[in-house]
Amino acid sequence: MKKHNFNPGPSIMPEFTIKKTAEHILDMNGIGLSLMEISHRSKEYSAVNEEAQSLLKEILDIPAGYAVLFLQGGASLQFCMVPYNLLNKKAAYLETGSWAKKAIKEAKFFGEVDVVASSADRNFSYIPKNYTIPTDADYFHVTTNNTIYGTEIKKDIDSPVPLVADASSDILSRPMDVSKYAIIYGGVQKNLGPAGVGFVIIKEDILGKFERNIPTMLNYKTHIEGNSLFNTPACITVFACVQTMKWLKNLGGLKAMHRINIEKSALLYDEIDRNKLFIPTVADKEDRSIMNVTFVMHENYKELESGFLEYASSKGMVGIKGHRSVGGFRASIYNAMPKESVQAFIEVMKEFELKN
Template sequence: MKKHNFNAGPSILPQEVIEKAAQAVLDFNGSGLSILSISHRTKDFDEVMDTADKLFRELLDIPENYKILFLGGGASTQFFEVAANFLGKKAGYVNTGVWSKKAIKEAKRYGEVEVLATSEDKNFTYIPKGFAIPADLDYLHITTNNTIYGTEYHEDIDSPVPLIADMSSDILSRPVDVKKYAMIYGGAQKNLAPAGVTFAIVRDDMLEKIVRDLPTMVNYRTHAENNSMFNTPPVFPIYVLAETLKWAKKIGGVEELYRRNVEKADLLYAEIDRNPLFKGTTAKEDRSLMNICFVMNDGYEELAPEFMEFAKSKGMVGIKGHRLVGGFRASCYNALPKESVEALVTCMQEFEKAHTK
């Protein structure tokens, strides 16, 4: 039976990328060595790093005055590194869920944090809009997609202060005007690579604004000046990331990925809205393209365990909602084919026919 991978992360990768990675584990570039055991100082791996940098720039139209860093530690490490590097007196944060709350907690270690807007009043089911951004902030931090609650920014906001964004779960899923951001970062294990590498896209002028003496590995300048190889980088995840970027370019780039993502999301949200057994959990204008959250509709709550088992029997993997919100979550990242969403919709329709008259 075919499996349909809706895991929230680590998540689905393109099949051809997985196959190339599997071959590279056995023999990388005909070297007779595994990608898992080559030196990161070799010419072959230099080419991998160059490819990752060039394709990232091309696909996201990243200007020359930005550095692309490939780091360890996940976005959770960036929560404190951002503040350690850039928070001198006061920073602004928008609280849209668990991950932004964690970023706020870490930032408070380094200076004053002003929460400019929050959607906590409605259990993070919408994206706050129209809030004031004070001009005296060192930076403004947002989380562009919220994996647990299923909300997402659909436009790049305008900010009078440096804008920093955690794009862990929607990078490359839609067009982004990188010039509006001072920094974009994220864990790569949703749309780019297996867990183990973190990307950070940092505008050059920010590297001149580092506000305190820092441990070598925490200072962004260290990695910018050493091509992300001050120490041994996450070699295998970076290799897979480069292959994923090749795949993205081949199929038509970010514009095509966005078209596919909208198509998949529209298909599933339409079924959630139509099917009397289910209902969405977020404001419609802020619905995520990446993480589609839904629950059983009023009066059908007791069917949730049965639907979960039915979905599993049909090959659906990873659709259980996060423990904080319950229900179901279909993560529709870039590599998820439309056929998997169609299979989930069919599954929901079959379940409806079995439980309604």
């Protein structure tokens, strides 16, 4: 039976990425050695490292003056690297969910944190608006997509202070105006590659504004100067990211990808809004994520929840159980998720409605 992989992350990868990675693990470029056993200073891996940077720059249309890094430790290590490098006195954070809270917690190790707004009052089911970003903050931090709660900041924010975004779960899902950001970072394990690496897009002139002794591995300057090769990189993961970016470029880049993502998410949200069994957790359509579609059983049908999970699972749907802090269901429909899988899931929702 065909599996439809709605896992929230690590998540579905393009078939192209999977096949190319397996192939090069067996034999890298036909040189008779595995991708696993070549030096990160070899000409083969140097090409991978360069291509990872140049493809991300090309696809996201990253302006001059920015460096692109691929570092181990995912977004979680960035939660601490961002304030280590940028927080002198005070930073402003927008609290839109669990991951934003984790980022805030780390910033507090380094200075004052001003949480300018929070949607905690309604279990993070919306994106706060009408907040004021303090002009004396060293930076303003947002989580662009909230994987657990299914909300997303879909427009690039105009910030009076340097804007830092954790875009772990919506990077490359749509065009972004990178020039509005000082840093865009995230784990790669949604739209880029398998787990094991974080990407960091960083405006170089944001660094060195104040004095702090930063351990070498946590200092962005180390990795900019080292071209992401200061320490031995996660070669397989970066190779896989390159394959996904090639696939995305070939598909037409971010404009095409965005159109497809809007179409896929609209199909699913329309069915949730229509189907009498379900209600969406995010009421405001403007705030609904195009990557993670969260919904729960309508209160009249609460007893059907486990039945729906079982039924969907029996039809090949994988990873649709909602996060424990929201409950219900979550369909993660990242870039690599084909429209056909979304349609198959919608069929399952319709069938289950008819049965009940």
